[in-house]
Amino acid sequence: MFTVPTHARLSAVAVLAAASLAACASSDDATEAGSATNVDVAIVDAWTKATDSGMTATFGEITNEGDEAITLIAATTDASSMVELHETSMDDAGGMSMSEKDGGFTIEAGDTLVLEPGGNHIMLMGVTDPIEAGADVPVTLEFEGGGTVEMDTVAKDYTGANEEYVGDKDHGSMEHSGDAGSDEDHSGNDH
Amino acid sequence: MTEPDASSGHGTTRRRLLFGGAAAGLGAAVALTTDRAAAGQAAPVPDTTGINGAVAHLFHGAHQSGIATPVASYASFVALDLNAGINREALRRLMRVLSDDAARLMEGRGALADTEPELATVPAGLTVTFGFGPGFVKRADGPTPAWLAPLPAFGIDDLNEAYSDGDLLLLVSADDQVTVAHAVRMLLKDARSFATLKWRQDGFRRAYGSEVSGTTMRNLFGQVDGTTNPNPGTPTFDKVVWSTDGWMAGGTSLVLRRIRLNLDTWDEVDPTGRSFSVGRDISTGAPLTGSRESDEPDFEATTPAGHTVISPVSHIARSRPVEPHEVIFRRGYNYDVPPSGDGVSESGLLFASYQADPVRQFVPIQRRLDEADLLNTWTTPIGSAVFAIPPGCSAGGYVGETLLA
Numbered sequence: 001m002f003t004v005p006t007h008a009r010l011s012a013v014a015v016l017a018a019a020s021l022a023a024c025a026s027s028d029d030a031t032e033a034g035s036a037t038n039v040d041v042a043i044v045d046a047w048t049k050a051t052d053s054g055m056t057a058t059f060g061e062i063t064n065e066g067d068e069a070i071t072l073i074a075a076t077t078d079a080s081s082m083v084e085l086h087e088t089s090m091d092d093a094g095g096m097s098m099s100e101k102d103g104g105f106t107i108e109a110g111d112t113l114v115l116e117p118g119g120n121h122i123m124l125m126g127v128t129d130p131i132e133a134g135a136d137v138p139v140t141l142e143f144e145g146g147g148t149v150e151m152d153t154v155a156k157d158y159t160g161a162n163e164e165y166v167g168d169k170d171h172g173s174m175e176h177s178g179d180a181g182s183d184e185d186h187s188g189n190d191h
Numbered sequence: 192m193t194e195p196d197a198s199s200g201h202g203t204t205r206r207r208l209l210f211g212g213a214a215a216g217l218g219a220a221v222a223l224t225t226d227r228a229a230a231g232q233a234a235p236v237p238d239t240t241g242i243n244g245a246v247a248h249l250f251h252g253a254h255q256s257g258i259a260t261p262v263a264s265y266a267s268f269v270a271l272d273l274n275a276g277i278n279r280e281a282l283r284r285l286m287r288v289l290s291d292d293a294a295r296l297m298e299g300r301g302a303l304a305d306t307e308p309e310l311a312t313v314p315a316g317l318t319v320t321f322g323f324g325p326g327f328v329k330r331a332d333g334p335t336p337a338w339l340a341p342l343p344a345f346g347i348d349d350l351n352e353a354y355s356d357g358d359l360l361l362l363v364s365a366d367d368q369v370t371v372a373h374a375v376r377m378l379l380k381d382a383r384s385f386a387t388l389k390w391r392q393d394g395f396r397r398a399y400g401s402e403v404s405g406t407t408m409r410n411l412f413g414q415v416d417g418t419t420n421p422n423p424g425t426p427t428f429d430k431v432v433w434s435t436d437g438w439m440a441g442g443t444s445l446v447l448r449r450i451r452l453n454l455d456t457w458d459e460v461d462p463t464g465r466s467f468s469v470g471r472d473i474s475t476g477a478p479l480t481g482s483r484e485s486d487e488p489d490f491e492a493t494t495p496a497g498h499t500v501i502s503p504v505s506h507i508a509r510s511r512p513v514e515p516h517e518v519i520f521r522r523g524y525n526y527d528v529p530p531s532g533d534g535v536s537e538s539g540l541l542f543a544s545y546q547a548d549p550v551r552q553f554v555p556i557q558r559r560l561d562e563a564d565l566l567n568t569w570t571t572p573i574g575s576a577v578f579a580i581p582p583g584c585s586a587g588g589y590v591g592e593t594l595l596a
Contacts, residue, residue: 047303050384059304117304133384134284156288156304157384 039147040066041107046153048079048137049117049161052130057086057161058122058139058153059115064107071144072113073104075151079137080124087120088163096163098123104144117161133157243366243399244313250294252583253441254433255590257318257362258522258545259423261404266364266394266524267375268447268541270357270576271386272326279331283595285385286321289361290589292377293319302377315367315399317374321590322360322445322578330358333594336439338550339579342446345561347572354449354574357389362445366399392449392574394524394541407476407484410525411538412452412569414469415476417521418484431518434547438593441582444549446519448542449526449574455534457569468565470505478507506566509559517555519544539573549577 046060058077064070075083084100091097096118105120107113115121122139131137135155142148248256277285292302297317301308328335341356359382363374379388396408410416421428432443457465465473470488472479478488480500488507492500501508512518523543530537546552560567584590 045303049304132281132284133381134281134288154288154291154303157381158304160306 038066038145039070039143039149040064041070041141041149043149043151046139046151047156048124048131048139048153049158050131050133050135050155051127053127054125056080056124056127056131057117058124058137058151059117059161060151060153061112061114062107062141062151063112064109067109069106069108070147071104071106072141073144074142075122075139076142077124077137077139079127079129079131079139081126081128082124083139084123084125085120086123088118091164098163117158118163121161131155244315245299246316246366247299247314248297248316248318250290250297250319250583251586251588255320255442255580255583256297257320257364258432258443258520258580259428260318261316262396262408262522263316263318263364264366264396264398265368265371266362266541267371268392268394268543269361269363269375269379270324270389270391271359271361271379271382272389273330273358273386274384277330277385279595281385282327282331282591283589285382286591286595287589288381289321289378290584290591292381293321293374293590294586296374296377302381305377307373310369310373311377313367313370315365315370317363317365317370319374319378320360320362320364320580322362322580323591323594324356324358324360324576324578326358328579328594331591331594334437336434336436336444336548336579338444338548339577342549342554342557342575342577345557345572347561347567347570348575349571349573350575351449351573353390354392354576355390356576357578359386360445360447360576360578390574392447392526392541394526396524408523408525410452410523410540411454411527412457412465413473414465415471415484416523416540418471418476421518421520423520427518428520430547431552432520432545432547436547439579439581440593442593443545443547443580445576445578445580446542446544446546446549446553447574447576447578448572449539450542451537451539451571451573453569453571454536454538460569467502468505468568470501470507502565504563504565506560506564509562509564510556513555513559517552519546519553519556521545539570545580 042063042065044061044063046058048058049056058075062072072085075085077083085104086098087101088096088098098121100123101120105113113120133155137153137155139151139153140148141151248260250256273282295302295305296311297314297319299312299314299317301311305311323331323339325335325339328339361375361378361382363371363378365371365374375391397406407415407417421431434440434442434444460468462473466479470479471477471484475482476484478486478501480489480492481487488501488511490499490501490503490508490511494500503509521542521544524541525538526541527536527538544553581591582593584592
């Protein structure tokens with residue numbers, strides 16, 4: 001859930017990050033986050049799959065520009081009431097399925113976390129307002145130790161990223177159990 | 192690694208080579224370009240780089256690419272109609288996404304969320320140019336330039352809606368058809384929440400490397416076509432092409448006419464008759480009063496019998512400017528598609544001209560050709576569209592921002 005405490009943790013660093021990523025035509029420009037929160041990352045190619053409602057996902061490349069390992073432990077966004085960090089793997093049947101990444105994603109100094117369709121991603125569930133192609137979708141990344149970074153993503157139409165979700169814990173009223181046809185498109189699934 | 196824009200001739204760096212391996216012979220190309228600029232002529236420039244897949248033009252700039260940039264071998268003109276309910280806010284989202292796609296693809300990398308980024312690695316001089324039809328500007332609640340409307344009807348026209356008009360134009364050109372196909376598909380995928388495909392017209396010139404870059408194109412009549420074009424990078428070109436008006440400042444207009452060439456009846460005309468109809472030697476492109484393509488035609492010169500050497504109803508006599516401002520910049524392509532019916536060919540010209548104001552600059556020429564032009568015997572305009580080509584944008588901006596922001 002996007003909560004007030006999350007807002008409170010947004011620092012000056014996040015504002016800077018948002019300013020330099022504001023325009024889509026320059027989204028290759030790396031976002032530089034300062035050291036105020038001990039999180040120094042550069043983000044490129046961040047995007048969110050457009051959807052009318054239900055589930056979708058955010059992708060991008062996050063490079064740890066600091067000297068020590070950092071761990072992405074959570075993400076929040078106004079666009080979704082429930083956000084999880086997911087990994088994708090091949091299931092017993094040979095299909096790709098995704099599940100929540102326990103403990104988050106650790107990024108060693110100098111390494112890049114690639115969030116991409118068919119791989120690791122930030123899962124957005126419970127989307128009620130349409131995420132329209134070309135819209136700005138800001139996502140707040142939360143790192144271990146309390147640092148946060150604002151990641152500006154742009155919504156893109158995309159018909160892939162349909163891995164089945166095999167979440168193993170209760171997501172409230174979400175249907176997510178990997179039944180036939182279950183995928184990130186889940187239009188109307190946010191009941 | 193940079194190379195002066197081969198067509199601008201004044202050293203602006205719009206053309207780049209992505210890979211070091213393609214730079215062999217670069218020094219020679221630069222030297223030739225400089226010589227040509229000094230002479231102030233559009234002499235053909237031999238391309239000594241050999242492999243051109245890495246050639247990349249800049250998307251960002253005061254003007255959109257694909258107009259003053261060197262003309263590429265292949266072009267797709269794609270027109271879209273906007274969906275119901277697409278408003279100014281949605282158009283802003285659309286143009287931001289498309290501009291980002293174009294900028295990335297022209298750099299030789301996949302668009303954001305590109306499912307086939309591997310196909311983007313050979314830009315081959317890719318340019319993407321966006322144009323707005325009257326419907327687009329209306330949805331944007333913007334002021335519509337007085338000239339942004341279908342051209343007046345001409346007697347020679349036999350227009351088909353399947354090749355005419357449209358709300359949004361995507362013009363994609365490159366020296367490689369795989370690159371064009373990928374870029375067109377990427378752009379269309381990102382436009383499909385906003386618009387539907389109205390028509391697509393594909394054109395071609397000589398393949399890259401088949402002849403010296405800058406050689407005036409021949410159309411499928413065999414006619415040297417485009418001799419008197421203004422040269423990009425010159426004050427004349429800037430005055431002819433670029434608008435200075437409001438949100439269009441730095442932009443231009445495109446007149447696209449699909450002109451069917453009746454090759455079957457043209458076959459019946461001998462070379463003398465062909466040359467007489469054009470006013471130029473069909474073989475060399477030289478005016479009938481000269482010996483070289485670059486020679487100025489002498490419309491007053493007469494034959495011993497007292498007739499003008501260049502017929503007053505020849506194509507070049509009718510299309511020459513009467514008023515000084517009746518000048519356009521042509522950048523057309525051939526088309527050749529499977530015929531329907533009994534003929535063996537369905538061929539023609541994607542006549543494309545750029546000018547600051549088509550009503551002032553293009554229409555008077557077209558009116559004269561409509562009244563009389565020997566070439567009309569074998570040519571028929573079957574499609575027609577006018578688009579506003581807005582100015583370019585800087586990194587961080589998007590094409591259309593002067594209208595939509």
